[in-house]
Amino acid sequence: MDKFNYTMLCDFYELTMGNGYFVSGMQEKISYFDLFFRQIPDGGGFAIACGLEQVINYIENLHFDEEDIEFLRSKGIFDEGFLEYLKDFRFTGDIFAVPEGTVVFPNEPIITVRAPAVQAQLVETYLLLCINHQTLIATKANRIVRAAQGRAVSEFGSRRAHGADAAILGARAAGIGGCSGTACTITDQLFGFNATGTMAHSWVQMFDSELEAFKTYCKCYPNGTVLLVDTYNVLKSGVPNAIKAFDEVLKPMGCRPVGIRIDSGDITYLSKKARKMLDEAGYPDCKICASNALDEYLIRDMIYQGAKVDMFGVGERLITAKSEPVFGGVYKLAAVEDDEGNIQPKIKISENVAKITTPHFKKLYRIYDKNNHKAVADLLCVHDEVIDESRPLTLFDPQFTWKKKVVKNFEAKPIQQQIFKDGKCVYKKPAYEDIVKYAAAEIDTLWDEITRFENPHTYYVDLSQKLWEVKNFLLAENNRQTAD
Amino acid sequence: MDKFNYTMLCDFYELTMGNGYFVSGMQEKISYFDLFFRQIPDGGGFAIACGLEQVINYIENLHFDEEDIEFLRSKGIFDEGFLEYLKDFRFTGDIFAVPEGTVVFPNEPIITVRAPAVQAQLVETYLLLCINHQTLIATKANRIVRAAQGRAVSEFGSRRAHGADAAILGARAAGIGGCSGTACTITDQLFGFNATGTMAHSWVQMFDSELEAFKTYCKCYPNGTVLLVDTYNVLKSGVPNAIKAFDEVLKPMGCRPVGIRIDSGDITYLSKKARKMLDEAGYPDCKICASNALDEYLIRDMIYQGAKVDMFGVGERLITAKSEPVFGGVYKLAAVEDDEGNIQPKIKISENVAKITTPHFKKLYRIYDKNNHKAVADLLCVHDEVIDESRPLTLFDPQFTWKKKVVKNFEAKPIQQQIFKDGKCVYKKPAYEDIVKYAAAEIDTLWDEITRFENPHTYYVDLSQKLWEVKNFLLAENNRQTAD
Numbered sequence A, B: 001m002d003k004f005n006y007t008m009l010c011d012f013y014e015l016t017m018g019n020g021y022f023v024s025g026m027q028e029k030i031s032y033f034d035l036f037f038r039q040i041p042d043g044g045g046f047a048i049a050c051g052l053e054q055v056i057n058y059i060e061n062l063h064f065d066e067e068d069i070e071f072l073r074s075k076g077i078f079d080e081g082f083l084e085y086l087k088d089f090r091f092t093g094d095i096f097a098v099p100e101g102t103v104v105f106p107n108e109p110i111i112t113v114r115a116p117a118v119q120a121q122l123v124e125t126y127l128l129l130c131i132n133h134q135t136l137i138a139t140k141a142n143r144i145v146r147a148a149q150g151r152a153v154s155e156f157g158s159r160r161a162h163g164a165d166a167a168i169l170g171a172r173a174a175g176i177g178g179c180s181g182t183a184c185t186i187t188d189q190l191f192g193f194n195a196t197g198t199m200a201h202s203w204v205q206m207f208d209s210e211l212e213a214f215k216t217y218c219k220c221y222p223n224g225t226v227l228l229v230d231t232y233n234v235l236k237s238g239v240p241n242a243i244k245a246f247d248e249v250l251k252p253m254g255c256r257p258v259g260i261r262i263d264s265g266d267i268t269y270l271s272k273k274a275r276k277m278l279d280e281a282g283y284p285d286c287k288i289c290a291s292n293a294l295d296e297y298l299i300r301d302m303i304y305q306g307a308k309v310d311m312f313g314v315g316e317r318l319i320t321a322k323s324e325p326v327f328g329g330v331y332k333l334a335a336v337e338d339d340e341g342n343i344q345p346k347i348k349i350s351e352n353v354a355k356i357t358t359p360h361f362k363k364l365y366r367i368y369d370k371n372n373h374k375a376v377a378d379l380l381c382v383h384d385e386v387i388d389e390s391r392p393l394t395l396f397d398p399q400f401t402w403k404k405k406v407v408k409n410f411e412a413k414p415i416q417q418q419i420f421k422d423g424k425c426v427y428k429k430p431a432y433e434d435i436v437k438y439a440a441a442e443i444d445t446l447w448d449e450i451t452r453f454e455n456p457h458t459y460y461v462d463l464s465q466k467l468w469e470v471k472n473f474l475l476a477e478n479n480r481q482t483a484d
Helices: A012-023 A052-060 A066-074 A080-087 A117-122 A124-147 A164-176 A185-191 A201-206 A210-220 A234-253 A267-280 A296-304 A432-444 A465-483 B012-023 B052-060 B066-074 B080-087 B117-122 B124-147 B164-176 B185-191 B201-206 B210-220 B234-253 B267-280 B296-304 B432-444 B465-483
Strands: A030-036 A094-097 A111-116 A152-155 A226-228 A259-262 A287-290 A311-314 A330-337 A343-345 A362-369 A375-382 A393-396 A404-407 A410-414 A417-421 A460-463 B030-036 B094-097 B111-116 B152-155 B226-228 B259-262 B287-290 B311-314 B330-337 B343-345 B362-369 B375-382 B393-396 B404-407 B410-414 B417-421 B460-463
Touching: A012 A080, A012 A117, A012 B185, A012 B201, A012 B210, A030 A117, A030 A124, A030 B201, A052 A094, A052 A124, A052 A417, A066 A080, A066 B185, A111 A117, A111 A124, A124 A152, A124 A164, A124 A296, A124 A330, A124 A432, A124 B164, A152 A164, A164 A185, A164 A432, A164 B124, A164 B164, A185 B012, A185 B066, A201 A210, A201 A226, A201 B012, A201 B030, A201 B330, A210 A226, A210 A234, A210 B012, A226 A234, A234 A259, A234 A267, A259 A267, A267 A287, A267 A296, A330 B201, A375 A393, A375 A404, A375 A465, A393 A460, A460 A465, B012 B080, B012 B117, B030 B117, B030 B124, B052 B094, B052 B124, B052 B417, B066 B080, B111 B117, B111 B124, B124 B152, B124 B164, B124 B296, B124 B330, B124 B432, B152 B164, B164 B185, B164 B432, B201 B210, B201 B226, B210 B226, B210 B234, B226 B234, B234 B259, B234 B267, B259 B267, B267 B287, B267 B296, B375 B393, B375 B404, B375 B465, B393 B460, B460 B465
Parallel strands: A152 A311, A226 A259, A259 A287, A287 A311, A375 A460, B152 B311, B226 B259, B259 B287, B287 B311, B375 B460
Antiparallel strands: A030 A111, A030 A330, A094 A111, A094 A417, A330 A343, A362 A375, A362 A410, A393 A404, B030 B111, B030 B330, B094 B111, B094 B417, B330 B343, B362 B375, B362 B410, B393 B404
């Protein structure tokens, strides 16, 4: 999968623009693009950046094959010089990004690309779809994991994913979001995210009786028995047969059952009854796993009502982020360099104030309280600004500038890292398990008020005085021009 | 993409079950599985089956590589005999399916697999994710296309898709659902679904002025000029500058502009004003394209309020099917063969009546009224039943059996085709453009009452008398057993 050439997975306008830059002699114009988002899905308080590894693979592999160029030629609109130029097309620029697993907030650059115009423009679609998808799923998964309050959550969604990538990389992202396992075999193989699974209803139906199906399974997996108990009737048939199979097969072998799974019906009610039956039969250590269209809200309610569930299998509502399946990351021009290499900040205006971009090549700092290592605010600065940690730092709301806050005894940490320099990857991709650990540590830096499901506290993402002035100068200039 | 081996993209339980069948000597037990869905997304009246081509590629390529088997061995739970058996694992069974583009309804098999147990079980996840995804998008796309009432709808969603496959195959499905174009270049390259595109806001920002950006674009593409007019201010800047660029660059060349695009703001209002400005400037033929988080409901309202839009670019809400991003296809055991080859129908019971399956190896007929070639009802029969078209046919509701309907002068057309026979593909995959045409023709066979957005008429999917009896016999038998 890493080797597939996704260069042609671009919006066609990236090629028409690329050709346009080329024939206008602008193809080498150094451009700065920011990838950022404007809103956190589900009204949440933060997102978890995810997908950088696949972005790196994509950039390293960026090139046009002969057949790609032939296809473009067949469209009849591209300059021959441009098609020629595409033959040797490689990424030669710089990329800065926050590591995967980093907690991120609206309006701050997850990725910044600095590259010749044609290159920077061409990578737009893939970068967006990769980051949008995995960030969406990691963020959603973490909501579900938080709802489960320490109980295990396993990702079960492949069958309802939007295609193969959505299944494979969605499971990858779910692990970064905190899921403890997946049903997706290939994600385990590719990333080492533990895949597990036991049986479908078809296993039970395949035998002449449920008991026979259960006993056969116990014989096959005496140390890993999880029985699906809702094929016919959970309490009248499934659980009694499971207990019988445990008694008749596992007990004589000296083995203990791992669990049962309930996949339909009123799981809160059924789990309480099943728990009692298992306890009374001498299997208090037999866990109960629940699945069936669960999400953070249902899990919260189930726990609130005392459901006896030890593990949640979460499928379609996680893998599609059903409640809000769009992560609205955008990729916007922030600056260009003139012929002398001076950076000219650029702004995109909109009648919708939330859609106005923050111009310039920027540096993103996260401000931590040194007393407790909690994140206090993020500060977007001009790229060469340095924050003096020895002096109190005044933060202000970029819209309501009278809202101020002075921070003392803080650490200002730049949270983007350089990933590519002059087209070479200068970043060591972390191992999957390290990303998982890092994401968990990141969430520990947040105040509880930020991690609430509903109406979380809005984390501050402020602009430095210098950056604020650049933005407001460009806004005023635009107003002047359109008023002319 | 066709060559990628997705064999390991399976739920892990398919492997634990496979191993279980193997060590129990059941691996060759012939099993029948149906892939079907229970509910149409968005409360719609029908779905459009899509994704079969990718299923065929997957099945033809089904095999375990050495490294796959090594990975499975490392899990420490699989029988060595089973791992050995996987080395030569190929699909040897039969597959029946409705062609892509076919209109389908709840509870009827889109795909039926007849194969040895291990094989039939293993393909579950990929078949589901492939059909679920593309059927979802084709169905959603068709809703949007219907809302546009003959105006062109182009698919713009790659950047918000759930990964690369979701972008590429989502665009493919959108075309089958009726979109007239896509922004996704690689989908054009792979399937011949026309990709188009012009410029992003970054193109406009890259120049010192909007006018210069527009004029440069006109020079590059004098015969394909579409200008994005909302970077600064649509009516004060974008449209006037577009007109100036048309006048100063295109007119002297004898070229006409193709269109303008509005991507933000109140598009209904802006489009009316822009239309007027273009008309007055002598460009009544210049089309107006609208984009920005559109869907069928917004498009319907825009048209209702007289928006002057000729073409809709639809992104995130189409490519993710945002309003309902889960297509709930399931894959259920319907029958097994005993050692003599007799088919034993199997049923899955549920406390939720809608989740009870229809057992047996079935044949799906669509009943057409010969007078107008409209579809009247679908009839699920036992596999060897033949419908006598020369005699009136009595249909009855499988739940409320007193609800009856007698059909005369009809054609009963079996709508599944055999795709694989003994592991060999016996089906000629249609060309993409033929699938598109076929899908459009299929929708023409529906009464308007079925194609309504809200509260459509529920199309009849009935059971033959014989199949109804099989199902009710199994239900009664289960009741008897759990009552014991």
